[in-house]
Amino acid sequence: MKNIKQQALLCVCTLSLLSACGQSKQLETQTAKDKNPSIWPYVTSEVVVSADIESQVAEVLAEMTIEQKVAQMIQPEIRDITVEDMRKYGFGSYLNGGGAFPNGNKHASVRDWVALAESMYQASVDGSVDGSSIPTMWGTDAVHGHNNVIGATLFPHNIGLGAANDPKLIERIAQVTAKEVLVTGIDWIFAPTVATVRDDRWGRTYEGYSEDPEIVRDYAYSIVRGLQGNGRSGEFFREQHVISTVKHFVGDGGTVKGDDQGDNIDDEKTLFKIHAQGYVGGLKAGAQSVMASFNSWHGDKIHGNKYLLTTVLKGQMGFDGFVVGDWNGHGQIQGCTNESCPQAINAGLDMFMAPTKSWKPLFYNTVDQVKDGTIPLSRVNDAVSRILRVKLRAGLFKKPSPAQRLYAGNSQLMGNKQHRALAREAVRKSLVLLKNKGGILPLSPKQNILVSGDGAHNIGKQSGGWTITWQGTNNTNADFPSGTSIFEGIRQQVEKAGGEITLSADGSFDKSNKPDVAIVVFGEEPYAEGQGDRPHLAYQYGDKQDLQLIKSLKASGISVVSLFISGRPLWVNAELNASDAFVAVWLPGSEGGGIADVLLTDNTGKIQHDFSGALSFSWPNSPTQHVNRFDEELPLFPYGYGLNYSMTDTLVETLNESFDISSSVNEEELLYDVQPKKPWALYISIDGEQKLVKSNSEQLKGLEFRTIDRFVQEDSIQLTLDDAKNAGISLISKHGFAEDLSAYVDSNGYLTFDISVKEGIISRATVGMNCITAVQCRSKVAIPLFKLSDQWQRVAVPMACFENLGARLSHTESPFSIALNGDAKLELSKIALRTSAADTLLVSCN
Numbered sequence: 001m002k003n004i005k006q007q008a009l010l011c012v013c014t015l016s017l018l019s020a021c022g023q024s025k026q027l028e029t030q031t032a033k034d035k036n037p038s039i040w041p042y043v044t045s046e047v048v049v050s051a052d053i054e055s056q057v058a059e060v061l062a063e064m065t066i067e068q069k070v071a072q073m074i075q076p077e078i079r080d081i082t083v084e085d086m087r088k089y090g091f092g093s094y095l096n097g098g099g100a101f102p103n104g105n106k107h108a109s110v111r112d113w114v115a116l117a118e119s120m121y122q123a124s125v126d127g128s129v130d131g132s133s134i135p136t137m138w139g140t141d142a143v144h145g146h147n148n149v150i151g152a153t154l155f156p157h158n159i160g161l162g163a164a165n166d167p168k169l170i171e172r173i174a175q176v177t178a179k180e181v182l183v184t185g186i187d188w189i190f191a192p193t194v195a196t197v198r199d200d201r202w203g204r205t206y207e208g209y210s211e212d213p214e215i216v217r218d219y220a221y222s223i224v225r226g227l228q229g230n231g232r233s234g235e236f237f238r239e240q241h242v243i244s245t246v247k248h249f250v251g252d253g254g255t256v257k258g259d260d261q262g263d264n265i266d267d268e269k270t271l272f273k274i275h276a277q278g279y280v281g282g283l284k285a286g287a288q289s290v291m292a293s294f295n296s297w298h299g300d301k302i303h304g305n306k307y308l309l310t311t312v313l314k315g316q317m318g319f320d321g322f323v324v325g326d327w328n329g330h331g332q333i334q335g336c337t338n339e340s341c342p343q344a345i346n347a348g349l350d351m352f353m354a355p356t357k358s359w360k361p362l363f364y365n366t367v368d369q370v371k372d373g374t375i376p377l378s379r380v381n382d383a384v385s386r387i388l389r390v391k392l393r394a395g396l397f398k399k400p401s402p403a404q405r406l407y408a409g410n411s412q413l414m415g416n417k418q419h420r421a422l423a424r425e426a427v428r429k430s431l432v433l434l435k436n437k438g439g440i441l442p443l444s445p446k447q448n449i450l451v452s453g454d455g456a457h458n459i460g461k462q463s464g465g466w467t468i469t470w471q472g473t474n475n476t477n478a479d480f481p482s483g484t485s486i487f488e489g490i491r492q493q494v495e496k497a498g499g500e501i502t503l504s505a506d507g508s509f510d511k512s513n514k515p516d517v518a519i520v521v522f523g524e525e526p527y528a529e530g531q532g533d534r535p536h537l538a539y540q541y542g543d544k545q546d547l548q549l550i551k552s553l554k555a556s557g558i559s560v561v562s563l564f565i566s567g568r569p570l571w572v573n574a575e576l577n578a579s580d581a582f583v584a585v586w587l588p589g590s591e592g593g594g595i596a597d598v599l600l601t602d603n604t605g606k607i608q609h610d611f612s613g614a615l616s617f618s619w620p621n622s623p624t625q626h627v628n629r630f631d632e633e634l635p636l637f638p639y640g641y642g643l644n645y646s647m648t649d650t651l652v653e654t655l656n657e658s659f660d661i662s663s664s665v666n667e668e669e670l671l672y673d674v675q676p677k678k679p680w681a682l683y684i685s686i687d688g689e690q691k692l693v694k695s696n697s698e699q700l701k702g703l704e705f706r707t708i709d710r711f712v713q714e715d716s717i718q719l720t721l722d723d724a725k726n727a728g729i730s731l732i733s734k735h736g737f738a739e740d741l742s743a744y745v746d747s748n749g750y751l752t753f754d755i756s757v758k759e760g761i762i763s764r765a766t767v768g769m770n771c772i773t774a775v776q777c778r779s780k781v782a783i784p785l786f787k788l789s790d791q792w793q794r795v796a797v798p799m800a801c802f803e804n805l806g807a808r809l810s811h812t813e814s815p816f817s818i819a820l821n822g823d824a825k826l827e828l829s830k831i832a833l834r835t836s837a838a839d840t841l842l843v844s845c846n
Contacts (some may be wrong), residue, residue: 035307039272040316041281046231047286047393049320056397057388060134061381068132069384070366073345075139075324077355079104079114083273086123089363090132092387093188094120095139096148097327097355098470098528106468106479107150110183110411117185117402135396137243139324139654143207143466144589145423146175146180146414150563151481153180153419153590154463158193158219160430160586162209162501162616163642167222169426174226176419178242183414185402187394188243190291194278195253197568199626200617202258203532206464206587210616211627211691212639213277220246220281226584231286237394239406246282248293248326250308251275252518258626260530261294261332271297279317288321288390292349294329304333306343309348316471322386328358340365342374350383413471414446414669420591427585427594433562433643434619435582435651440559442607442645443517445497445600449490450515450558452507452549453522455565457487461780462521464567464587465528471735472526486521486563489593490600497603518553518578523565530678531737532567536664538623539570543810550578563595569615571623573636573655584615600663607645614642623661662747665835669729671815672831674715680815681734684719686727693729703727708827710792718830721760723823730817731831738771738811744833745803750796751816752840753831757788760824767795767843769802770814779805780819787841792829796840799833804845 061069072092076085079100083778086094102112117138124136146152155161155173174192181189196216197208209219227244229236237243248557254275255262264271279290282429290313293302302308303325313319331338338358345366354362361833369375391397402408433441443449455461460475462485468475477485484492494501502509506615509515523546540546550560562579564572567587576582585595598609620626620635636655643649669677676682682693686703696707696714702724707714721727733739743749751769765788767779779802783795802807814832 007195008318014566032588036268037311037316039268040276040312041280041680042316042318043283045283045286045318045320047236047288049230051391053392056392057385060388061385064384065131066370066377066380067367068130069380070136070363070370071130072134072384072387073351073366073380074359074363075351075353076359080355080357080359082539083123086120086136086756087126088129090124090130090134091136092134092351093137093139095353095355098148098466101148109407110149110414111805113149113184113186114403114409121401132216137188137396138186139190139245140181140186141191141466141653142177142181142189143191143193145177146184147467148319148415149180149184150468150479151415153415153423154467154480154483155423156426156430157206157464157567157587157589159617160211161426162215162219163432163584163586163613164426164429165215165614165616166429167218169429170219171222171226172422173426174223175240176422177239178227179407180414180419181242182240182405182407183410185243185405185408187396187402187771188245188289188757189227190245190247191227192220192244192246192278192282192604194220194246194282195248196274196277196743197617198274199251199255199258200537200620201534201626202253202255203260203527203530203534203753204252205258205532208253211618212616213274215616217277217281217625220278221285224282224285224287228286228288233824236286239302243288243390243394244282245289245291245324246279246287247291248295249279249290249302249313249323250293251297251302252293252295255295258533263296263299265298279313283317283319288393290319290323291320292323292325294326294332294743301329301333303329303349304336304343304347311562314348320386321390322383323348324351325353326355327355329353331358338362342366342369345375345383346379350386350654367673376456409810420482423591424594424597427588427591428597428609430586430588430613430614431595431598431611432584432613432641433581434584434637434641435576435579436643436649437580437653439579439645440517441561441599443561444499444597444603444605444762445494445603446499448513449570450499450502450504450509450518450553451487451490451521452504452518452553453520453546454505455486455523455563456519457485457503458506458630459483459485459590459592461523461526462486462565462585462587462592463526463589465526465532467526471528471737473736476819480552483590484593485593486585486588486595489596490519492593493596493600505544507553514556515558517559519561519563520546520550520553521563521565522549522568524567527567527737531735534659535740536623536744537569537571537620537626538659538661539572539575541661541740541810543621543808544574547574547578550575554578561599566570569617569619569644571620571659574657576651577653577655577657611642611644614640622659624659626662637660660746661743665743665747665749666833668836670830671833671834672717674712676731679734679737679739680731683730683732685730687725705729710827710829716827718825718827719820720825721822722761725821726819728820730814733813736813738813740810741799741812741833742809744799745809747835749799749833749835750837750840751799751802752794752834752837753792753816753818754792754829755788756790756792756827758825758827762788762820762824762826764821764824766819767797768814768817769807769809769812769817770817771808771811779807781805781843782843783843784841794830794840795843796834796837797843798845801845
């Protein structure tokens with residue numbers, strides 16, 4: 001029997017919504033035979049159903065045209081719309097993606113952010129063009145503080161907060177984040193991420209709190225309550241609160257091989273028990289929006305999965321807010337494009353996230369699909385009712401405009417001392433001590449301390465991805481006013497105590513003034529989403545620069561304390577062996593001083609703060625132990641591990657440092673087939689001039705590119721050379737990130753491609769794999785031209801050739817390039833990495 005709240009929700013449907021409610025009820029009984037909706041519990045939200053709000057929803061809905069309704073369901077991005085677009089269409093919401101700023105200015109002021117919010121709001125309520133005065137709302141990815149805005153307080157990423165295991169701390173962080181977001185006039189946050197991560201190769205591992213669904217559930221409840229207010233006490237959506245989003249529904253943390261946007265093949269019970277607990281906590285606290293996930297479940301994209309979005313989330317779990325898509329996620333559904341996807345709306349998506357210029361054709365196509373019945377009007381009414389319900393609950397119809405709200409434009413609130421003090425507390429509580437040989441920690445600040453490593457004085461690196469820019473790259477310390485690097489935090493305390501401190505990234509020091517101890521700060525470079533996907537968990541496999549730094553200091557008789565920056569546990573056995581102490585600092589954010597608070601004693605030798613963090617992810621015992629907690633192989637450090645100063649470290653210093661990672665290599669990894677594969681982009685070039693391929697036909701003087709059919713439509717490349725020199729194509733990392741392809745050398749792998757010379761003569765041809773940012777990383781191998789023909793044949797170049805010629809395959813930024821001289825027409829297909837060279841033209845390294 002349904003509880004009273006569920007009954008009230010079902011009965012609250014007014015006459016204008018009866019068809020939508022009836023459809024929802026019908027969907028509950030139309031589940032596939034292998035699905036079991038009873039697995040999913042009804043979640044009693046602390047936000048009560050209001051008959052008054054439901055009446056207002058029905059009243060507004062009854063006056064809306066189809067065009068106005070569809071506009072509520074479209075969410076464009078600030079780089080692709082104008083204020084006049086908002087006035088004309090009256091979008092229900094809009095967003096700024098990572099790296100998008102008012103006026104395209106990374107250094108936009110608080111005033112600039114508020115001005116954009118105000119102008120968009122005023123345009124939305126101006127009914128002179130579209131006839132609608134429904135207020136719009138602005139959504140942003142404030143995932144570790146208001147991380148898009150320079151000067152904001154940046155908290156540790158979720159993986160570090162999970163190690164703190166402190167839900168009350170999380171609620172306080174959410175409250176501060178909400179206030180700083182409100183300073184910029186924004187009213188909606190795309191947080192929290194509630195993925196339960198099961199494979200640490202996933203590039204979004206650091207966005208997960210834990211591999212333990214209980215922590216995820218409890219944190220989801222706390223952060224939603226901190227952002228939106230306490231529904232239980234009636235303090236819901238006061239002036240200090242924003243709308244929250246639990247994301248990404250559902251299963252994103254459990255894809256095969258940790259592939260971002262990949263396929264989750266867990267059974268339904270596991271999907272709920274492991275991957276849906278964050279929604280249990282978040283919906284209980286009253287989360288008003290849920291973001292659909294990019295991933296698939298057993299091959300079906302979630303954005304188009306009617307069973308999960310409608311039958312489960314809205315039906316069984318009782319969610320009465322709205323479901324928003326992710327970045328053009330609807331375009332990934334079979335049969336859809338970014339510009340047209342009735343399947344997503346019919347499946348239960350309520351709002352398209354439609355960045356780029358695709359929003360305009362999407363709007364008109366959706367209007368047409370509603371008018372011709374492809375999308376039932378009842379489904380549109382349901383979607384718009386949900387959006388209006390949230391806006392009314394959040395008070396957007398009654399609140400003053402963004403510029404007139406309580407915190408708007410208050411730059412003194414952004415990144416103030418109280419907020420930074422909370423972030424510093426969070427840093428202290430997130431640190432996990434993995435090794436402390438002989439009790440070397442805590443350190444006296446009165447010593448002569450050398451601070452080394454490329455992460456020591458780099459706030460961008462310690463903050464990770466989703467920091468000002470999407471990937472967290474191209475930032476300098478100047479982009480973090482009032483922020484503190486790890487070195488700066490240590491320096492302040494050492495100098496205050498009368499000690500001596502030196503910053504030396506490469507570990508060099510004055511031999512006449514030998515340090516008492518060295519602190520080496522190193523780890524992963526910033527990344528976000530799929531750019532962080534890895535084939536294995538070995539840190540700096542094949543390129544142990546940081547290990548060599550630690551060993552060089554040890555060889556000089558200096559004790560080493562290692563501070564490891566990372567967005568996930570990684571296999572660092574060699575680094576652990578070489579270090580006297582080892583601390584997982586995760587991605588601490590802007591307040592690096594919190595590390596010094598734990599690492600150093602005060603002036604009298606007393607401990608300031610002890611280590612209290614414990615692993616919320618178990619630590620791998622090998623590079624291929626991707627899922628640790630339930631693996632048959634015991635992890636090196638189990639879930640919940642963490643030393644403090646009262647504990648004796650018993651870790652051996654003979655951890656295994658060698659391991660075969662060939663099992664992490666795919667037999668075939670396609671780089672280009674129909675289109676460039678993630679994360680590569682395709683360029684054409686001739687004699688130094690380069691052009692990104694954006695369509696099926698591109699030209700440079702002397703070179704013509706077009707796609708052709710081989711096995712399927714437009715799956716191959718045709719190049720026409722007109723007496724060209726150094727003409728060809730290259731696959732290059734979309735965001736300038738290096739990929740680690742060194743495992744293919746250990747596996748005796750090959751770079752392969754299919755080629756056919758249809759006409760003309762090629763006088764020279766070379767294939768390369770490059771680190772495009774450094775000349776010394778480039779390598780190229782000549783192709784034996786006399787063996788090429790007008791028939792398709794596969795060419796294979798041993799990966800070892802490129803490495804022997806100077807390519808740093810652990811830092812590959814271009815896995816394939818071909819340079820050609822001649823007057824000819826040739827075709828290319830199936831560019832790939834393979835472990836076999838059978839039936840190929842094998843190229844010699846000589």
